[in-house]
Amino acid sequence: MLRIPAPLYAQVLGHCVEGLPDEACGLLGGDPTGAVRRCYPTRNIAASAKLYEVDPVAHLRADRDAEANGLAIIGVFHSHTHTDAYPSPTDVAQAPDPDWHYVLVSLRDTQPVLRSYRISGGRIDEEPVIVEEDGSAP
Amino acid sequence: MTVQVRLPTVLRPHAGGQSTVTASGSTIGEVLADLVHSYPGMAGQVLTEDGTLHRFVNVYVDDDDVRYLEQLDTTVADGATVSILPAVAGGYGR
Numbered sequence: 001m002l003r004i005p006a007p008l009y010a011q012v013l014g015h016c017v018e019g020l021p022d023e024a025c026g027l028l029g030g031d032p033t034g035a036v037r038r039c040y041p042t043r044n045i046a047a048s049a050k051l052y053e054v055d056p057v058a059h060l061r062a063d064r065d066a067e068a069n070g071l072a073i074i075g076v077f078h079s080h081t082h083t084d085a086y087p088s089p090t091d092v093a094q095a096p097d098p099d100w101h102y103v104l105v106s107l108r109d110t111q112p113v114l115r116s117y118r119i120s121g122g123r124i125d126e127e128p129v130i131v132e133e134d135g136s137a138p
Numbered sequence: 139m140t141v142q143v144r145l146p147t148v149l150r151p152h153a154g155g156q157s158t159v160t161a162s163g164s165t166i167g168e169v170l171a172d173l174v175h176s177y178p179g180m181a182g183q184v185l186t187e188d189g190t191l192h193r194f195v196n197v198y199v200d201d202d203d204v205r206y207l208e209q210l211d212t213t214v215a216d217g218a219t220v221s222i223l224p225a226v227a228g229g230y231g232r
Contacts, residue, residue, distance in 0.1 A: 023229060051229035056196040056203045059223055072147070080230040088230050096194065096224030097148050 002075070002101050002116040003130045004028075004036040013112045015041040016079035016105040025052040025078040027059060029066035034101060034127075037071055038062075044078075051090070052078045075101030075116075082108050085115040087124050095119040101127070139164050141214050143173055144221040146195075152179030161220070166197060167210030169220055184222065196223050 004012075008028075016024045022044055029038030040062035046053040054076065066073050076096075080088070085106035087095075095102060098120035106113040118125045143161050145153060153159050153176075161176065163169035167189075174181050186192050190210070197204045198221040204212045214220065 025226070027226070046227070046229070048229065052227060054226035056198075056205075056223070056225070057201070059196065059226060060198050060201070060203075060221060063221075063223060076226050078228065083230045088228065090230075091228035094194070094225075094228045096226055097146070099147060 001128045001130060002034050002036065002103070003132055005132045006134060008036055008039040009114070009131045011039045011041065012077050012103065013105060013114065015039075016077070016107060016112060019044060019079060020081060020107065022047055022049050023052040023079050023081060025054050025076065027054065027062045027073050028075040028077060028101065028103065029062065029069070029071045030074040031071060032074070032099075034074065036074070038066060038069070040065070040073075049081050074099075075103060077103035077105060079105045079107050084108070085113045087117055087119060092119055092122055092124060103129075139169075139214055139216045139218075141169055141216070141218045141220050143169065144219060146223050148224065149177075149180055149183060149222065152177045152183075164213060165210065166199065166204050166212045166214060166220065169214060170197070170210070194225050196225050197221070198223070 025044050026041040028036045030036040042058040043055040044052045045055050085104040102117045102119050116127050116129045140162050144158050161169045161172040163172050
């Protein structure tokens with residue numbers, strides 16, 4: 001399960017929309033229970049509507065910031081501009097960590113669609129996403 | 139030269155769960171070879187069979203990505219921090 005405060009949920013969607021026409025991406029900082037506490041929008045250095053690659057230096061900065069705040073990078077988000085919010089074969093093949101949460105945002109339709117998955121050994125499992133309204137986060 | 143190497147979570151099980159280990163070498167190539175020598179479970183995950191940097195990891199000396207420096211020939215100072223993180227990439231295709 002992924003739990004994400006509403007402002008961070010909005011930040012993820014906003015970064016994805018701002019990235020159009022290219023795919024957008026970023027990292028999620030949080031704790032091992034799947035509670036997101038930081039959103040790190042990053043540049044897509046692939047600058048493509050079909051591919052994304054998180055800026056490595058931004059990844060290092062995010063990793064350090066998360067660690068300094070007692071958190072860890074627990075996942076990545078990226079947009080699909082013309083397809084479902086479902087991991088592509090490329091996403092699965094390149095999933096870097098089986099403990100991460102893989103958040104997909106589809107911008108195909110008028111309203112963005114956000115879904116989250118666990119990816120391990122080529123297997124894809126969707127997980128619930130709980131959006132925590134203001135005040136409900138610990 | 140002795141450096142600190144920060145490991146990503148996926149490599150930590152190969153180092154007894156440690157997040158940071160020490161390694162020796164005067165270049166990134168030597169440091170990574172020493173790392174793999176000490177922790178053979180990392181073989182094939184950091185360096186390819188050809189001895190080049192695996193494309194699924196990014197390696198940094200302090201704040202700099204070695205791909206934009208001299209890659210495996212990048213020199214490291216004594217006491218430097220070498221960080222390894224997964225390269226995070228993908229894209230649509232379904």
